[in-house]
Amino acid sequence: MIDLRSDTVTLPTPAMREAMARAPVGDDVYHEDPTVLELEARVAELLGKEDAVYVPSGTMSNQIALRTHTEPGDMAIMDASAHMVINEGGGAAALSGVTIVRMSGRAGIYGAADVEAALEVPHPFNPPNHAPRARIVCVENTHNSGGGTIWPLATLTAVAETARRNGLALHMDGARLWHASAASGVPERTFAEFFDTVSVCFSKGLGAPVGSALSGSRALITRARRFKQMYGGGFRQAGILAAGALHALDHHRDRLGEDVTHARLFAEALAGMDGVAVDLATVQSNIVRFEVTPMTAGDFVDRCRDRGVHMLPGGHHGVRAVMHLGVERADVDTALGVIRDVLGADEGP
């Protein structure tokens, strides 16, 4: 089976398992697991922040960040199709009590004018404390629903400037920040500079089995640790898992460009097939989102799966394919052959 559903399906390599087995461990809740501490220091250093906290998932990391920056009744600004909006079980409402103002970005990327438009314009004729307090702006980079799109630095600069001028905090969901950097050549810490907190995942394309980290200033991460404990994220001898993340940073980060190349090859071949619509402009990292026109996405992914290629449907005709550690160049060609077969599509000119 060629599994293109997600880059979370990557399995630990034998070398990673060995590193995990050898890891010195302690109790994370006592803040004394040496491997967790090493990972936290490494992430803080990589992202140019004072501190970082290792947590079990990217969802927990984002939700801790939201809770850290806000109080109930506050308002958060983010794209309507952000992971924090559509894939975190309503956590913003349930755990932080915040309302979300949803930006209608292009492929997940909105602009400073959109943020400005979402903010109240105070005037003495209007009563104070009527509107929810705008508190935070969140950016997802790369943007999953947008097709793995990367935020241009100019757009980030403008959004961040608007947020700062209005006294808002900034959080980046960088689940695939590693891919944004591998594809664009912009270092992670350059993207991170704009933000008070940055969340990164080790369990996606990096290929570690479990975990994410939230980074930021010492004060913010100290506060975040309180919510990590509150949400049940203290995970004892987590160094075994953290060792997988450290191994991934050392050995798998450099190969992410391969996934970007594979995604590009895959998308360009799809673009040449009848019955497929793909916006090549959104194919910027390791994710390819496309539409199949002759049948429903559900039928399409069922038939592909019967032939050994596993992909995710999204909506009536949308399909997602993600490149990762477990996908070789030959697998890309095989997958394309299966898709051609299923669609009855001839090769393009």
Ligand SMILES: *Cc1c(COP(=O)(O)O)cnc(C)c1O
């Ligand atoms: C996967 C993902 C997350 C959450 O990570 P989990 O570890 O699956 O909870 C957050 N944001 C984005 C953009 C993601 O793709």
